[in-house]
Amino acid sequence: MSAISRAEVAHLARLARLDVTDEELDMFSGQLDVILSSIARISEVAAADIPPTSHSVPLENVFRDDVVVPGLSRQEALAGAPDTAEDRFRVPRILDEE
Amino acid sequence: MSELTTKTAAELARLVAAGETSAVEVAQAHLDRIAAVDDRVRAFLHVDTEGALAAATAVDVRRAAGETLPPLAGVPVALKDVLTTKGVPTTCGSKILEGWRPPYDATIVERLRAAGLVILGKTNMDEFAMGSSTEYSAYGPTRNPWDLGRIPGGSGGGSAASLAAYEAPLAIGSDTGGSIRQPGAVTGTVGAKPTYGGTSRYGLIAFSSSLDTPGPCARTVADTALLHAIVAGHDPRDSTSIPVPVPDVVAAARQGASGDLSGVRIGLVKEFGGEGAEPGVMGAFRDAVDTFAKLGAEIVEVSCPHFEYALPAYYLIAPSECSSNLARFDGVRFGLRKGDDGVRSLEEVMSITRDAGFGPEVKRRIILGTYALSSGYYDAYYGQAQKVRTLITRDFTAAFANADVVVSPTTPFVAFPFGSRTTDPYQMYLADLFTIPSNLYGGPAVSVPCGLSEGLPVGLQIMAPTLADDRMYRVAAALETVIGSLTPPVLAAA
Numbered sequence: 001m002s003a004i005s006r007a008e009v010a011h012l013a014r015l016a017r018l019d020v021t022d023e024e025l026d027m028f029s030g031q032l033d034v035i036l037s038s039i040a041r042i043s044e045v046a047a048a049d050i051p052p053t054s055h056s057v058p059l060e061n062v063f064r065d066d067v068v069v070p071g072l073s074r075q076e077a078l079a080g081a082p083d084t085a086e087d088r089f090r091v092p093r094i095l096d097e098e
Numbered sequence: 099m100s101e102l103t104t105k106t107a108a109e110l111a112r113l114v115a116a117g118e119t120s121a122v123e124v125a126q127a128h129l130d131r132i133a134a135v136d137d138r139v140r141a142f143l144h145v146d147t148e149g150a151l152a153a154a155t156a157v158d159v160r161r162a163a164g165e166t167l168p169p170l171a172g173v174p175v176a177l178k179d180v181l182t183t184k185g186v187p188t189t190c191g192s193k194i195l196e197g198w199r200p201p202y203d204a205t206i207v208e209r210l211r212a213a214g215l216v217i218l219g220k221t222n223m224d225e226f227a228m229g230s231s232t233e234y235s236a237y238g239p240t241r242n243p244w245d246l247g248r249i250p251g252g253s254g255g256g257s258a259a260s261l262a263a264y265e266a267p268l269a270i271g272s273d274t275g276g277s278i279r280q281p282g283a284v285t286g287t288v289g290a291k292p293t294y295g296g297t298s299r300y301g302l303i304a305f306s307s308s309l310d311t312p313g314p315c316a317r318t319v320a321d322t323a324l325l326h327a328i329v330a331g332h333d334p335r336d337s338t339s340i341p342v343p344v345p346d347v348v349a350a351a352r353q354g355a356s357g358d359l360s361g362v363r364i365g366l367v368k369e370f371g372g373e374g375a376e377p378g379v380m381g382a383f384r385d386a387v388d389t390f391a392k393l394g395a396e397i398v399e400v401s402c403p404h405f406e407y408a409l410p411a412y413y414l415i416a417p418s419e420c421s422s423n424l425a426r427f428d429g430v431r432f433g434l435r436k437g438d439d440g441v442r443s444l445e446e447v448m449s450i451t452r453d454a455g456f457g458p459e460v461k462r463r464i465i466l467g468t469y470a471l472s473s474g475y476y477d478a479y480y481g482q483a484q485k486v487r488t489l490i491t492r493d494f495t496a497a498f499a500n501a502d503v504v505v506s507p508t509t510p511f512v513a514f515p516f517g518s519r520t521t522d523p524y525q526m527y528l529a530d531l532f533t534i535p536s537n538l539y540g541g542p543a544v545s546v547p548c549g550l551s552e553g554l555p556v557g558l559q560i561m562a563p564t565l566a567d568d569r570m571y572r573v574a575a576a577l578e579t580v581i582g583s584l585t586p587p588v589l590a591a592a
Contacts, residue, residue: 004469012468016421017428018461019449028462031523035466038524039410043478045486052484053491055308055338056540056564057295062337076201082435089430092438092447 003036004029099134099588100127103264107173107321110267114172117161121154121172125216128174132218132265135589140240141250141260143179144187145219150174153216160214170324171214176266178257179220180227181312182301183207186217190303191225191235191253194427194434194455204301205333206270206312213328218266221256225457226424227277227305229253230509230529233520234459242285243586244554248513251281251529257315258285262586268325269315274306275412276509276533278313279545283508283557286547286584288322288574289315291533293565294540295340298333306419307338309412309537317583319546319575323351326567342565350568354575360394362573365501368401374531375510378551383507386548386558389580390505390573400497400504404489408535411490413527414470414483415538421467424460427452462523487538494539498563503573506532508545508557532559542567546574547584555584 006029013020013028020028074087083090102110102124113119129147136142157172182188182200184207189195203211210217224234232240232255242250243263250259254271258281261269271278273291282289290313297312304310314325330344366387372380391397429435429451437450456464470479497504509529519525536543541564548558558577562569 008469009465012465012472013461014449015472016464016468017425017445017449017452018456018464019446019453020461021453024453024458024461027458028465031462032466032469034522035413035462035524035527036469039413042407042410042414042482042486045404045407045482045489047482047485047489050485050488052481053487053538054484056491056538057338057340059295059338059340064334072201077431079201080198080432082429082433083438091430092440092442092444094444096443 002033003040004032099131099264102127103131105267106318107170107267107316108324110173111170114157114161115167121157121216122151124172125150125154125174128218128266135263136265138241138246138589139243139259139263139265140238141176141221141256141263141265142219143189143222143237143256146186146217149186150216150218153211157214157216168213170328172216173268174216174218174266175210176218176221176257176260176269177207178223178254178269178271180223180272180303181207181270182303183217183220186220188220191223191237192455192457192460193236196434198432202301205298205335206329207301209329221254221260221269223256224253225460226303226420227253227272227274228420228459228463230276230280230526231519232256233516234457236457239516242513243589244285244513248515249284251284251513253277254281254315258282258287258289261285261287261315261317263589267316268321270312270329271315272302272310272312273537274309274416275537276530278315279533279543279557279559280509280529282315282545284513284555286555286586287315287317288319288544288546289313290322290326290544290570291536291542292326292330292567293340293542295338296344296542296567297330298336298339300333300335304423306416307423308419309416319571319578320351320355322544323347323571340565345566345568347568347571350571351575354572355579357576357579358394359390359573359576362395363398363501364390364395364573365398365400365497365504367405367504367506368399369403369405370506370532374528375507376512376551379507379510379512379556382549382551382556383558386577387505389577393576398501400501402493402497402535404486404493405535407486408490408538409527409531411483411486411538412534414479415487417463417467418470418480419467421464421471424464427455459523490535491539494541503569504561506559508532508559512551512554512556536561540564542570544570544574546577547581548577549581550584
């Protein structure tokens with residue numbers, strides 16, 4: 001049995017906002033199946049009582065003094081944008097016409 | 099080729115400080131070398147001729163004014179294109195950032211500039227640092243100066259190749275699963291991954307935030323340590339940056355260069371017995387271990403039973419974090435936008451943009467990470483991987499109770515021919531078999547040349563406890579006294 005189906009890969013690509021082609025879907029589902037089968041053996045490790053590590057350096061609550069420092073100007077912040085309007089980032093429509 | 103390009107960074111700095119050559123002459127010699135060979139090596143994505151000559155001129159002016167120059171002032175450095183450089187194109191090897199000029203410098207870049215180093219340009223890499231060969235760069239692969247038909251390692255293949263081709267004496271890389279060390283190994287150069295949090299990630303384009311570690315690369319251990327000392331240290335702009343002093347890595351490299359390792363315990367990982375590694379790689383590695391014993395080190399065996407699960411844990415943790423980090427590439431604030439015809443919705447435009455802008459390996463990892471983080475799979479995959487990360491850290495802690503450092507081959511195989519590992523992505527992942535454990539643990543590790551196999555360089559990896567970066571430099575420098583730096587066949591100017 002395969003670890004991941006073509007339909008699942010298509011669903012995940014949609015969730016990740018990747019408009020993949022049919023050819024990509026065919027390729028990825030085969031490859032991801034191999035990768036997942038290889039890494040699935042991580043479940044063999046008895047780790048029920050083991051605490052997870054999210055970061056190797058256990059730093060917590062890193063604070064700094066609230067000092068105002070210069071930031072990017074509006075012009076600098078917008079300089080790399082694909083499209084701008086009225087000194088703002090312009091985005092395609094976010095609501096349906098209906 | 100100007101002989102300035104074959105000198106060490108330490109020697110170049112001395113020549114500039116003494117006025118025996120100028121920083122501009124040094125920069126020009128390296129720019130000329132790039133012009134002569136980079137059409138074949140393709141280490142650079144962008145050469146900043148104007149910026150380099152301006153920075154070099156500034157150093158010469160400071161010297162003429164009688165200023166005492168910082169340790170590496172006037173020495174050229176190549177930057178992996180994963181670091182932001184103000185006003186200078188930064189692509190991260192991806193089409194989604196083609197043409198982007200960042201509005202700010204990474205902390206590491208700021209520190210290099212402040213220390214008077216001369217930035218030559220930006221080096222090629224696997225897209226978003228995902229790969230072991232540079233074959234996943236959207237701009238085509240870099241070639242290994244030892245054999246132009248072979249990979250230079252990855253993801254930082256451009257930085258490593260620029261050193262081996264004498265285009266730069268120093269380079270900066272970034273290491274998430276081996277991206278500094280494995281390119282170092284297959285190009286016969288030195289590459290160090292500092293302790294996680296020892297070098298700032300501010301301005302380092304994020305791949306896997308709990309693992310990403312920028313670090314120094316050079317042709318000698320001493321040069322690597324000198325560069326390490328300049329770029330490392332606490333940065334308040336990175337919340338995972340460690341607020342403690344950097345160990346004296348330069349002094350440690352100097353101590354190691356005496357060739358005496360008396361009193362140093364070197365651990366061999368029982369579970370890295372050689373399965374999966376080429377015989378030539380294991381042979382060179384065993385010879386190096388014999389060398390350590392001759393230099394006075396005590397060789398001990400350590401057991402790290404969970405290392406075999408490091409690769410699976412990494413390929414759950416890194417893709418998960420990448421799927422989240424790369425969500426910022428949405429075609430709104432910077433980079434590419436595709437399909438915006440005035441009719442399509444934001445979501446449609448975003449999906450078209452991301453499909454057009456990302457290459458296959460990045461998409462595979464985003465999908466894999468989205469899968470590992472999705473409800474129903476989270477505990478079995480991502481959660482379990484984080485628990486295994488704890489067990490790997492415990493393995494290291496136990497090993498370091500009996501050994502000062504732990505050594506292994508850096509990578510299981512020498513530089514492989516282009517195309518030999520791209521059809522089955524898992525075969526590419528195996529290149530990082532030995533380097534991944536120290537990323538999950540967070541401790542420092544360095545790759546240093548230890549010999550040749552079939553005429554190609556083999557790297558030895560030295561892993562040290564968290565914050566003991568100095569130890570690995572001492573051991574690396576001691577090995578270098580016997581091996582010497584490996585000299586790649588010098589590419590003739592075309």
